[in-house]
Amino acid sequence: MRYMLIIHNDPELHPLPGDPRWDELMAGYAEFSEKLASDGKPVNGAPLNDPTTATTIRVRNGETLTTDGPFAETKEWMSGYYIIECDHLDQALAAAAMVPSAKYGSVEVRPVAEM
Amino acid sequence: MDDALDVVYRTERGRVLARLIAVVNDFDLAEDALQDAFVAAATAWVTTGIPTNPAGWLVTTARRKAVDRLRRAASAERRHRAWGELAVAWDAGDEGASPGPIADDRLRLIFTCCHPALSLDAQVALTLRSLGGLTTDEVARAFLVAEATLAQRIVRAKRKIRQAGIPYRVPAAAELPERLGAVLAVVYLIFNAGYLAASGNELVKVDLCDEGIRLAQLLIDLLPAEPEPLGLGALLLFQDSRRDARTDDRGRPLTLEEQDRSRWHSGQVAAGRQLLGHAQRQGRPGPYQVKAAIAGVHAGAARAEMTDWTTIVALYDRLLEWEPTPVVALNRAVAVAMAHEPAQGLALLDEPALAAALVDYHLYHSTRADLLRRAGRLDEAAAAYRPAPDRQRRRAELPRSTAHRARRPRWVVTGPMKLIPSPYDGVAHPARRTDSGGRPTTGWSTATV
Numbered sequence: 276m277r278y279m280l281i282i283h284n285d286p287e288l289h290p291l292p293g294d295p296r297w298d299e300l301m302a303g304y305a306e307f308s309e310k311l312a313s314d315g316k317p318v319n320g321a322p323l324n325d326p327t328t329a330t331t332i333r334v335r336n337g338e339t340l341t342t343d344g345p346f347a348e349t350k351e352w353m354s355g356y357y358i359i360e361c362d363h364l365d366q367a368l369a370a371a372a373m374v375p376s377a378k379y380g381s382v383e384v385r386p387v388a389e390m
Numbered sequence: 391m392d393d394a395l396d397v398v399y400r401t402e403r404g405r406v407l408a409r410l411i412a413v414v415n416d417f418d419l420a421e422d423a424l425q426d427a428f429v430a431a432a433t434a435w436v437t438t439g440i441p442t443n444p445a446g447w448l449v450t451t452a453r454r455k456a457v458d459r460l461r462r463a464a465s466a467e468r469r470h471r472a473w474g475e476l477a478v479a480w481d482a483g484d485e486g487a488s489p490g491p492i493a494d495d496r497l498r499l500i501f502t503c504c505h506p507a508l509s510l511d512a513q514v515a516l517t518l519r520s521l522g523g524l525t526t527d528e529v530a531r532a533f534l535v536a537e538a539t540l541a542q543r544i545v546r547a548k549r550k551i552r553q554a555g556i557p558y559r560v561p562a563a564a565e566l567p568e569r570l571g572a573v574l575a576v577v578y579l580i581f582n583a584g585y586l587a588a589s590g591n592e593l594v595k596v597d598l599c600d601e602g603i604r605l606a607q608l609l610i611d612l613l614p615a616e617p618e619p620l621g622l623g624a625l626l627l628f629q630d631s632r633r634d635a636r637t638d639d640r641g642r643p644l645t646l647e648e649q650d651r652s653r654w655h656s657g658q659v660a661a662g663r664q665l666l667g668h669a670q671r672q673g674r675p676g677p678y679q680v681k682a683a684i685a686g687v688h689a690g691a692a693r694a695e696m697t698d699w700t701t702i703v704a705l706y707d708r709l710l711e712w713e714p715t716p717v718v719a720l721n722r723a724v725a726v727a728m729a730h731e732p733a734q735g736l737a738l739l740d741e742p743a744l745a746a747a748l749v750d751y752h753l754y755h756s757t758r759a760d761l762l763r764r765a766g767r768l769d770e771a772a773a774a775y776r777p778a779p780d781r782q783r784r785r786a787e788l789p790r791s792t793a794h795r796a797r798r799p800r801w802v803v804t805g806p807m808k809l810i811p812s813p814y815d816g817v818a819h820p821a822r823r824t825d826s827g828g829r830p831t832t833g834w835s836t837a838t839v
Contacts, residue, residue: 324554327549327550328549330554341506343506343512343550363559364505364554365559368507384554
């Protein structure tokens with residue numbers, strides 16, 4: 276079995292860089308990643324940039340609708356993910372429009388945070 | 391000298407900024423360095439006079455200023471990355487020591503500013519700020535938002551451009567129609583905001599109509615092989631030709647039917663016809679060319695009753711192929727009523743699907759009332775002018791803010807009431823910013839505004 280851990284974040288509670296709790300958090304992530312690796316479980320994870328950097332793609336009647344922001348419908352739920360390598364956002368949006376489920380739901384494109 | 395510098399600022403800023411962004415690959419750094427260069431020009435040009443190529447002088451100076459700024463920049467990360475890119479661009483030296491003619495990067499900048507991954511209000515603000523000659527304060531006043539709000543909007547947009555990797559490039563041929571549609575929509579929105587403000591708020595000094603026409607002209611110059619910018623340019627000129635006739639002595643808006651057509655500017659009408667002719671000779675029709683053609687029919691009628699409504703109905707049929715929206719259907723119904731009988735237009739308006747789609751659109755009800763009046767059904771007309779109680783209740787019960795309602799730019803709904811929607815009028819309204827599920831659809835709305 277493979278499982279995806281989906282990390283949700285409350286910006287009002289989450290510490291920011293400069294806060295000692297941030298350093299604690301980062302150390303915790305490093306430790307967690309090492310633990311998974313040492314347990315022989317392959318790790319594919321990355322932090323994402325915040326939702327203001329997101330763009331959402333929907334395809335309806337063959338037409339691609341592009342929206343600034345995440346804007347998932349409350350009844351939509353996350354059903355999968357890809358991590359793709361692109362030169363710029365236009366390539367990522369074109370790929371998102373090719374995701375078959377974009378016809379029924381939406382595909383949010385969020386840059387992976389560069390660490 | 392101040393005046394001369396001001397002229398250079400208004401005419402060259404967009405081109406120079408676009409070039410600088412291409413060179414330094416950083417929106418903010420380019421703007422700051424350009425500001426430095428203008429400050430330097432204010433001193434230097436007093437003694438040297440205005441250089442023969444002020445834009446080239448500004449680019450060269452601003453590049454030096456950008457280097458200075460990067461040297462001073464505290465962030466090592468930024469220094470490494472941007473400095474490296476700048477050094478490469480500098481070494482490649484497309485200009486050498488003497489300021490020569492500069493490449494035109496405004497096209498790339500326009501597509502970046504009007505990228506569909508940015509909210510529509512951010513697209514408008516960025517376009518006006520970057521490519522128009524307007525200050526943040528002027529843009530803010532034109533759209534009746536606080537300067538801080540607008541500045542914040544621009545900061546967020548730039549941040550998204552940087553962090554999400556919105557490219558600084560002209561879209562590939564396959565993407566061009568859709569992306570160009572978004573650019574044209576932003577320019578049209580800017581023009582319309584000025585058009586609405588002109589009769590509603592005399593305090594607005596900044597002329598967004600002029601700014602829209604200037605931007606349309608820029609697109610025509612930069613994309614000479616594309617017919618739709620020509621169509622947009624023609625449409626704006628036709629509409630602007632009526633600017634002196636649009637209101638009565640007391641500033642109240644007049645319908646096309648009521649306007650004194652001798653006050654329409656024949657020079658602008660002629661210029662519009664010329665642009666539309668250029669567009670149509672390319673043999674690739676599109677929505678802006680059709681809208682311009684509709685406006686052109688009106689412009690050709692010396693008196694309202696001479697309007698060729700049959701041709702206008704045919705043009706709306708074509709427009710519906712590109713923009714099957716309720717507002718276009720509404721305008722078509724008016725044209726049908728005028729070409730034939732009011733009852734035929736009313737029948738179209740009363741089709742359940744259209745009535746449901748436009749229940750919250752004030753122009754639907756005023757149009758319906760007007761057609762009832764023309765049909766001699768005066769009691770029904772009087773009732774239609776007032777929103778029915780159940781409709782008011784419905785509106786109050788609407789969920790207060792699906793996200794897009796709060797995000798909708800204010801200016802598209804601040805216009806004055808008109809008794810008849812101008813048949814050429816493409817001003818956005820809320821229903822066109824959502825898809826069937828009520829979701830915000832920037833791509834769709836920008837394609838149809």
